[in-house]
Amino acid sequence: MKGEDMLNTDQKETTSTPRRRVMWIGFGAIAVVAISVGLWFGARPSSRPKPRQQAPKSSMSDMASPSHDDATDAAAANAELQVELGPDDLKKAQVRTVRVDVRETSGTLRVPGIVNPDEYREVHVTPLVGGVIRQVPVVLGDHVRRGQPMAVIFSSELADAETGYLAMSAELEADHKKLERTEKLVKLGAASQQEEEGVAADHAAHEAHVRAALAKLQLLGASDLQIAGLKQAEQIDANFSVPAPINGIVLTRTANPGLVTNMSQQLFTVVDLSTVWVMASINEKDFSTIHVGTPATVTAPAYLGRVWRGRVVYIQPQVDPNTRTAQARIEVANPDEALRIDMYMDVVFMSAGGKGLTVPESAVQAIGEKQYVFLPVSDSEGSFAVRKVRLGPASNGFYPVLEGLKVNDEVVKDGSFILKAEAIRQHPELQ
Numbered sequence: 001m002k003g004e005d006m007l008n009t010d011q012k013e014t015t016s017t018p019r020r021r022v023m024w025i026g027f028g029a030i031a032v033v034a035i036s037v038g039l040w041f042g043a044r045p046s047s048r049p050k051p052r053q054q055a056p057k058s059s060m061s062d063m064a065s066p067s068h069d070d071a072t073d074a075a076a077a078n079a080e081l082q083v084e085l086g087p088d089d090l091k092k093a094q095v096r097t098v099r100v101d102v103r104e105t106s107g108t109l110r111v112p113g114i115v116n117p118d119e120y121r122e123v124h125v126t127p128l129v130g131g132v133i134r135q136v137p138v139v140l141g142d143h144v145r146r147g148q149p150m151a152v153i154f155s156s157e158l159a160d161a162e163t164g165y166l167a168m169s170a171e172l173e174a175d176h177k178k179l180e181r182t183e184k185l186v187k188l189g190a191a192s193q194q195e196e197e198g199v200a201a202d203h204a205a206h207e208a209h210v211r212a213a214l215a216k217l218q219l220l221g222a223s224d225l226q227i228a229g230l231k232q233a234e235q236i237d238a239n240f241s242v243p244a245p246i247n248g249i250v251l252t253r254t255a256n257p258g259l260v261t262n263m264s265q266q267l268f269t270v271v272d273l274s275t276v277w278v279m280a281s282i283n284e285k286d287f288s289t290i291h292v293g294t295p296a297t298v299t300a301p302a303y304l305g306r307v308w309r310g311r312v313v314y315i316q317p318q319v320d321p322n323t324r325t326a327q328a329r330i331e332v333a334n335p336d337e338a339l340r341i342d343m344y345m346d347v348v349f350m351s352a353g354g355k356g357l358t359v360p361e362s363a364v365q366a367i368g369e370k371q372y373v374f375l376p377v378s379d380s381e382g383s384f385a386v387r388k389v390r391l392g393p394a395s396n397g398f399y400p401v402l403e404g405l406k407v408n409d410e411v412v413k414d415g416s417f418i419l420k421a422e423a424i425r426q427h428p429e430l431q
Contacts, residue, residue: 081386081430082377083422090382096414097376100405103358108395109289113280113298113330113345121272123245128220130262131155131240136255138268144244150268151242151255158220159238162230165213172210175203248272249337273337278310280347281325290315290349296330297348300339308332308339312349350395357401361394363411365420367430373405374412374419384412386423386430 085093135152138144182199185191217227221243229235242255248270255267278298282290290312298308314329330347332339339345364371370388377383389404405411412419423430 081423081427083374083384083386083419083426085382085384085419085422087382089418089422093415093418095376095412095419097410098360098363098413100357100359100401100407100409100411102355102407103398104355109286109349111280111282111286111347111349113278113347115339115341115343115345116277116279117251117271117273117341118275118277118331121246121248121275122251123248123270124266125150125242125245125268125270126266127151127153127240127242127261127263129153129155129157129240131157131238131260133255133257133259133261133267134239136253136257138250138253140250140253142250144248144250144270146244146247148244149241150244150250153240153242153261154238155240156238158222158240159236161213161216161220162222162236162238165210165217165227166230166232166236168206168210168213172203172206175199175206179203242267244270246270246272251341273339273341274333274335276332276334276339276341278308278330278332278339278345278347280328280330280345280349281323282315282328284319284324284326287326290328295350297350298330298332299346299348300343301346302343303338306338308334357405357407358398359389359391359401359405359411360413361397361399363413363416364389364391364399365416367420367424372420372423372430374416374423376410376412384419386427 131153133151134154136150137152138148138150144150179196179199182191182196186193186196214227217230220240249272250268251271252269253267254265255261261267278296280296292312292315294312296310296312298310299306300308310330310332312328313331316326316328319326359373363373365373371391373387373389374384375387377385387404390402392400392402
């Protein structure tokens with residue numbers, strides 16, 4: 001009996017063990033489901049209706065683009081930057097301010113140019129007689145004065161002209177004496193009136209011949225003093241002197257001793273460089289801004305810091321079909337002859353642009369690729385606001401203000417360079 005009881009007990013225990021496992025699994029599943037249901041109900045939004053909120057009305061000004069916002073933020077950040085100077089630094093800077101004002105502005109146009117001689121002051125020298133060149137006392141580059149001998153030509157033509165003048169003068173003198181004798185004879189009744197008239201006609205003819213011979217000598221370049229000294233055949237001089245026609249520089253020379261020349265051959269070119277022409281190339285699109293009378297400033301790479309000023313006196317009526325440009329002529333005084341022919345020049349034309357805000361050039365400082373001005377902060381001595389500005393091309397010492405300033409804004413005129421250095425040191429992000 002005892003053995004059966006023990007067997008039954010073991011069977012019961014064996015049977016109850018899986019049942020307990022099943023129970024515990026069931027309880028776990030129920031707990032998981034309950035937790036999940038609770039979490040689901042907790043996550044659900046409240047079923048109570050919320051009051052509707054009216055959306056704010058928007059306008060085009062409120063719908064700014066992100067780039068505009070960024071630019072505005074950047075401008076605001078730059079406007080808020082300040083430079084602080086201590087008492088000692090402020091004293092050393094010697095800051096002086098000026099107010100932004102409205103004044104006449106002018107536009108500028110920069111074009112290339114080339115120096116040309118003044119064609120009205122350029123003379124090609126040809127001899128007035130033909131012959132053989134004996135002397136050439138001038139060389140290329142020499143400065144000559146008007147009337148100075150440039151070449152000496154042995155000319156038979158000149159000798160013939162002098163001989164003819166002497167002969168005509170001698171005949172005129174003889175006719176003059178004959179006319180005087182005939183007039184006396186007529187008074188005495190020893191000669192007729194007809195004879196007197198014949199002698200007078202011969203005298204007038206010889207007088208005309210003398211005048212023609214004199215004009216020929218003058219045409220050949222003989223001076224009054226030289227003609228007055230021509231009294232006898234021994235005084236005939238076949239050497240013809242070629243005089244300088246103007247004061248200037250010998251630019252070309254083809255004359256050499258022994259050269260046989262004639263009246264059509266060019267021996268020299270003399271040019272006066274005290275005034276030159278700067279020929280500037282104007283693009284077709286700029287024709288409306290440049291006209292006769294427009295002032296121009298001329299500079300040369302060869303002379304840094306030196307400026308020549310002039311005005312447009314002529315604009316070519318034709319346009320170059322290849323470059324689509326026309327040449328504008330600017331007369332420039334060149335008393336020291338520093339400007340040489342065919343030099344490259346930089347020409348800046350200035351034209352009126354109307355009234356607008358301007359700021360002195362000395363008040364503007366460039367930091368990187370941007371331009372800034374400095375404005376004193378009110379009620380804070382030694383503090384200066386750093387403001388970025390947008391400017392037009394400078395002219396006459398002023399920049400036209402396109403953006404960043406308004407009328408009566410006070411900006412630093414003297415000492416802005418020191419403020420620039422301090423701004424870079426105190427705000428490295430500006431660079």
